[in-house]
Every structure is written in structure tokens, then in C-alpha cells.
Amino acid sequence: MSTKTYAAFNETDPLAPHTIERRHLHAKDIFIDIEYCGVCHSDIHTAKGDWGKPNYPVVPGHEIIGRVKEVGSEVTKFKVGDLVGVGCMVESCQHCSSCDEGLEQYCENGFTGTYNSKNSKHGGITYGGYSENIVVEEDFVLHVPENIDVKAAAPLLCAxxxxxxxxxxxxxxxxxxxxxxxxxxxxxxxxxxxxxxxxxxxxxxxxxxxxxxxxxxxxxxxxxxxxxxxxxxxxxxxxxxxxxxxxxxxxxxxxxxxxxxxxxxxxxxxxxxxxxxxxxxxxxxxxxxxSLIGGIKETQEMLDFCGEHNIVSDVEMIDIQNINTAYERMMKSDVKYRFVIDIKSLKES
Amino acid sequence: MSTKTYAAFNETDPLAPHTIERRHLHAKDIFIDIEYCGVCHSDIHTAKGDWGKPNYPVVPGHEIIGRVKEVGSEVTKFKVGDLVGVGCMVESCQHCSSCDEGLEQYCENGFTGTYNSKNSKHGGITYGGYSENIVVEEDFVLHVPENIDVKAAAPLLCAxxxxxxxxxxxxxxxxxxxxxxxxxxxxxxxxxxxxxxxxxxxxxxxxxxxxxxxxxxxxxxxxxxxxxxxxxxxxxxxxxxxxxxxxxxxxxxxxxxxxxxxxxxxxxxxxxxxxxxxxxxxxxxxxxxxSLIGGIKETQEMLDFCGEHNIVSDVEMIDIQNINTAYERMMKSDVKYRFVIDIKSLKES
Known part of the structure; x- marks a missing residue:
């Protein structure tokens, strides 16, 4: 499916509009209509090639909040309409000792990052949350409590x-x-x-x-x-x-x-x-x-805890069109404490 | 009591014979007739002032094996004739949380080292095992199993x-x-x-x-x-x-x-x-x-384990008169793996 995003095309130019194709749903896949996406320092490092030349175009974003729009034939954990989150990982081997312990972030065969990673199972490069939607296997999707401020929940998925x-x-x-x-x-x-x-x-x-x-x-x-x-x-x-x-x-x-x-x-x-x-x-x-991020099981525990204790991040909302200004401000530590993109601004653009 | 030792008198000169006074026995004190003393790299560092100017004369030695010759009036754990060891510590506060846990080496008020330390309880500076004898409170004395090679047991107390x-x-x-x-x-x-x-x-x-x-x-x-x-x-x-x-x-x-x-x-x-x-x-x-040495309780457990498994160090025996040559060889890593002084050579000198 043809999907609108914002992408980096090289090390120096600002992010710009781009269209990508999201894969058709496999049996365990969930199609998520993205509502909000947090802006992490990793996004900047990757887009600018600070960690080695990435696979341009890079569509950053791994603090994703959205609603389930469609589910694959074997999905059991989610239904259409659920409020969900996606963090830094969209796949791991799920059979090594780390994965068995629920520590997918330490997968011995390497996890697949939400963006700029080779997708070993489905082919191609992963594209992140500066996007209208995303397709992710259900094992890497989180339930987000409905009672918290949803837009401020995005940074929970990484920070x-x-x-x-x-x-x-x-x-x-x-x-x-x-x-x-x-x-x-x-x-x-x-x-x-x-x-x-x-x-x-x-x-x-x-x-x-x-x-x-x-x-x-x-x-x-x-x-x-x-x-x-x-x-x-x-x-x-x-x-x-x-x-x-x-x-x-x-x-x-x-x-x-x-x-x-x-x-x-x-x-x-x-x-x-x-x-x-x-x-x-x-x-x-x-x-x-x-310590590196966290496993899927403990991410769910954290989200549940946030629901019980009404904890979210302190955020400043931006439209996707202002992402480059947000990057500049982040590089000067001028944000309290996380920018979150309202993806409506992308959908309506 | 007047006691023969070998001591360092400044940073550059070799160790030389010296006489010190050991304190009279207090109620909890044990008088130990030293038989063997291991030679640790700390001895060299201290004698040469590598760790700051020490309190010369320095009598090094904190891998001490000997026999109980006399006990104070309130000693309960040892009797005359027992084979005993003394390691790196001769005192600690014995009332902080570390001491309470049997971790005297992390005493929050600082333990008293076996040599070159201020003796907060009895005054003066501590003198170590390059010596005919030593007086130590029973709580810092270890039982040494009789079945192991005694001379090779000395380095167990530190290494x-x-x-x-x-x-x-x-x-x-x-x-x-x-x-x-x-x-x-x-x-x-x-x-x-x-x-x-x-x-x-x-x-x-x-x-x-x-x-x-x-x-x-x-x-x-x-x-x-x-x-x-x-x-x-x-x-x-x-x-x-x-x-x-x-x-x-x-x-x-x-x-x-x-x-x-x-x-x-x-x-x-x-x-x-x-x-x-x-x-x-x-x-x-x-x-x-x-990790720093070990507490008294675990040192005893180690010695007991060595008795059960017949474990000792690999040592090269020397007479006290050859201590300076031993230091030179240690600085070239020319020893397998620990020198041990036969204190008989001091007593008979």
C-alpha cells in the first residue's frame, strides 16, 4: 500500500515528503494507522549518517502510537480499533535464549530495528513512524492504556x-x-x-x-x-x-x-x-x-504501570512539516523533553 | 616484646634487619609465632613508596602462617599450638553495616592493614609478617587446615x-x-x-x-x-x-x-x-x-575449602636474607607464582 512519509535522502539535506510501499498483511501482521510519533535522538543520528551510512531514504521514528486498522488471519492478541504502540524493534529471531527470556533487545541473531534495518523475514528495509501507517507482526506490538494522554505516551516506547x-x-x-x-x-x-x-x-x-x-x-x-x-x-x-x-x-x-x-x-x-x-x-x-531499551514483555509491563500511575512524557507537539526545526532545536537540547509529531499533519498534507 | 624483623627504611634502600616491639597481649589478643610469610606485590609498592610515602620503617608481609604461642584472657576461638593465618587486615570497626555482613575489607570506617597502617585501637603503626612473631586480635586470625602443605598456604591469605x-x-x-x-x-x-x-x-x-x-x-x-x-x-x-x-x-x-x-x-x-x-x-x-581481598568469614571458608580440596599456592621458598633479590625478580615477573619466606631463617640469624 502506498504510504505518505517524511524521509531523509542524504546526510545533509533536511527531511522531505516521500512515498513508500507498506507490505501486504501476512497472517500475524497488524496494520496500524499511526496517530503520533515521538522524535528520538537516534532519528537524527541515523538520518545524518552519524552511525555509518544508512540505507537512504531513511524514514525515522520508533516511538509510535496508533490504532489497529486491520489484522492478519492469525492475529490473536489485537483487534481492529485497539490503541497500540510500536517501539524500537519490529522483529527478532524468537528462538535464541535471549528471545526465550523475553529479552528480544539482546537477540543473539540481532533484532530488526523499526527503521533503517534489513528485514530478514519480509525483505527490504524497514521504515519507521514518520508515516501514515505501519505494518508490524503482533508479537512486536504493544497495548497502550486508553486512560493516559495518548500523544504524550509515544516517547514511552523508547525513552x-x-x-x-x-x-x-x-x-x-x-x-x-x-x-x-x-x-x-x-x-x-x-x-x-x-x-x-x-x-x-x-x-x-x-x-x-x-x-x-x-x-x-x-x-x-x-x-x-x-x-x-x-x-x-x-x-x-x-x-x-x-x-x-x-x-x-x-x-x-x-x-x-x-x-x-x-x-x-x-x-x-x-x-x-x-x-x-x-x-x-x-x-x-x-x-x-x-542497558539497552527493553524487551516486549517488560515494555508491556511499563505501559500497564503508566496506565495505573498515569505516567506519560512531557512533550511538545509538532506538525510533520516542522520536523527539521525540531531536529535543530534538539541538537541544542531545546525541548522539554520530547517532540511528538501529530501524524494528522501528514495525513492532511 | 623485642622482635626481629626485616624492614624498609626509605624508598630506595633494600630491606634490612630491624628490631621492633610487639604489644603486650590484651584480652582478645593472640601471640603468633610466625613460620612462613608470602611476598606480595603490595609489599614492594608499599616499601618503595609507590602508593604515597609510608610510615618508615615498613615491615611488610600480609600472608602470614604461624602457630599460636600465647592467648589473651578472653580468647575463645584459638588455643596454644593451633596452626593459624593472618591476612591483609588486623582490625576493623566491627560495627558498621559492612562489618556486620562479614565484609570487613569494605569497613565503612576503614580497616587496619596488617602493616603500615595506623592502629586506631592500640596506637602506633602496624608491622607485618617479615617478622618472628605478631600479635593480632582473635577476630582477625584464621584457622589453617593441618593437612595442607603449610608453607604453600601462606599466599592463600592474600592472593x-x-x-x-x-x-x-x-x-x-x-x-x-x-x-x-x-x-x-x-x-x-x-x-x-x-x-x-x-x-x-x-x-x-x-x-x-x-x-x-x-x-x-x-x-x-x-x-x-x-x-x-x-x-x-x-x-x-x-x-x-x-x-x-x-x-x-x-x-x-x-x-x-x-x-x-x-x-x-x-x-x-x-x-x-x-x-x-x-x-x-x-x-x-x-x-x-x-573486588577487594575478602572478609574474615569467607577467608575461613576458603581455607576450609583448601583443606578439603588440598589446594595451596605454587611457591618458591626463600630465606629472609634473600628478600631483596626476590623483589627484583618479582618486578620482572620471574616467579612461579609466589615467594614465601621461611621465617626460620630470620629466627636463626
């Missing part, structure tokens, strides 16, 4: 699960002292989730104003990381640190904040960090770890 | 527990694929313990000849870390990595060997490592951790 998964994996619980390092798309969800899990949440940031913003999101306390006296006062006191800084940085000042046996988990910086001091790990048996 | 503790903490079990990185005093004990725990043990080394040596110690397999083809073949396959390399190095080639969710534990390099690649942590939720 949300990326922070939810490590908070759950490292068993953050009531009363834990949890530090969220950095306040952006990921960090603001980290604060909301950790708070909802009952933790004492500390926003760790270089910026006083971001600290104030974090308090409005639910942070109990602010730690200004460039203030050596404050950092020393919080040494050896944290049960978990969620490090959302998206670029290379010195992790050592943060490591010393952890209690014995506790973990700092990286979710942003997929690049070399500054030299880690072995002594900071050895002297308190600390752990430096990383 | 042994330093490798035992992380293997236990990260729950190495029968059938696990465990890599021991580096073959020295620590690495050779790591191989023996991991093998005795039922793991499939892989020696990871740059040196073919060390690989062969590791097989004689029980390693099932050798992985030459500078061979990219071998490293690739072992990618994502290890359940645990024990990294005993004592100096700054690139940990990234090792991290990629770990399976999903698994840990590499540093026990050697108490200094900045080369830049860690965040992606290696994130993409497989891997952990980079560290």
Missing part, C-alpha cells in the same frame, strides 16, 4: 522503556536512593519512574535550572555535579545510578557516589567513556553496567 | 582470598565458562579455585608459554588475547571473567567476551583503565566490577 528496564532489572524499590544523571528525554522519564517506584530520587546535573525542573517532575533532591563539596557529601550513598548522559564523559566522579556493591547503569553513551579508575570499582565492589 | 571472593560473590558454579586473565600470583590461584568449583576454565593471556603453564595448573583451555581470530571465536561466551592484570590496560577486548548480563571483575589494576566503550556494556547489559 520510557530505556529507563524503566534498568530500574527494574537492578530492582529499585521503595526507599532506595536513586540518582538520575542528566535531564533530557531519558532523564526526565528516569525521574518519573524512579519516583513512582517509591525511591528517593536525586537529580544529578551540572545545571541549577535543570535541577529545579527535575523537582517539578518529582525529584526529591538535586545534586550539582560540578560542586565538589556536594559530591563529597553524597559519596558512598546511592543504591543505584541511572546515567543518561548521551556523550563521552568522566564517569569516575559518579562512581564514587555508589554504596558498596551497587551499580551505575549507562543508557546514553554508546561510545568510549573517559578512563575508569579501577580503584573505584575495587574498593567498594561497585559495578559499571549498561 | 587466594582476592580471587576466591569474587568467584564466590558472582556465584561461579559447575559448568560455567570462566576466564582468568593474566597468570601471576593472583591468576594462578584463580585458575585453581575456578577449576575446583567445577568451572570450565580458560586462561586468557598474551603468552603461549603462560598458557601451557596454566594448563598444568588445571586450565581447560587457553585463549591468546593478542590473536584476534581466537578472541572473536570466544565473543559473547563467558559466564565470568576474573581480570588479574595489575596495571592499566584496555579492558574492551575482554568485555566483548562476556555473555549477556555477565561480569568482568577487576582484582589487580587499582589505577585508571583505558577508556571503556559504553556500547560494550549497553549492548549486552554487561558489568564491569571490582
Amino acid at each position: 520510557g522503556i530505556t529507563t524503566w528496564s534498568p530500574l527494574r532489572h537492578w530492582n529499585v524499590k521503595v526507599g532506595d536512593k536513586v540518582g538520575v544523571i542528566g535531564l533530557g528525554g531519558l532523564g526526565h522519564m528516569g525521574v518519573k519512574f524512579a519516583k513512582a517506584m517509591g525511591a528517593h530520587v536525586v537529580m544529578i546535573t551540572t545545571s541549577e535550572s535543570k535541577g529545579e525542573d527535575a523537582k517539578k517532575l518529582g525529584a526529591d533532591e538535586v545534586l550539582i555535579s560540578k560542586d565538589a563539596t556536594q559530591m563529597k557529601a553524597h559519596a558512598n550513598s546511592f543504591d543505584f545510578l541511572l546515567n543518561t548522559i548521551p556523550v563521552k564523559h568522566d564517569v569516575n566522579p559518579y562512581l564514587q557516589l555508589l554504596k558498596l556493591d551497587k551499580t551505575m547503569c549507562m543508557v546514553g553513551a554508546i561510545e568510549p567513556l573517559d578512563a575508569v579508575h579501577g580503584g573505584l570499582l575495587i574498593m567498594k565492589r561497585r559495578n559499571l553496567a549498561g | 587466594g582470598i582476592t580471587t576466591w571472593s569474587p568467584l564466590r560473590h558472582w556465584n561461579v558454579k559447575v559448568g560455567d565458562k570462566v576466564g582468568v586473565i593474566g597468570l601471576g600470583g593472583l591468576g594462578h590461584m584463580g585458575v585453581k579455585f575456578a577449576k575446583a568449583m567445577g568451572a570450565h576454565v580458560v586462561m586468557i593471556t598474551t603468552s603461549e608459554s603462560k598458557g601451557e603453564d596454566a594448563k598444568k595448573l588445571g586450565a581447560d583451555e587457553v585463549l591468546i588475547s593478542k590473536d584476534a581470530t581466537q578472541m572473536k571465536a570466544h565473543a559473547n561466551s563467558f559466564d565470568f571473567l576474573l581480570n588479574t592484570i595489575p596495571v592499566k590496560h584496555d579492558v574492551n577486548p575482554y568485555l566483548q567476551l562476556l555473555k549477556l548480563d555477565k561480569t568482568m571483575c577487576m582484582v589487580g589494576a587499582i589505577e585508571p583503565l583505558d577508556a571503556v566503550h559504553g556500547g560494550l556494556l549497553i549492548m549486552k547489559r554487561r558489568n564491569l566490577a571490582g
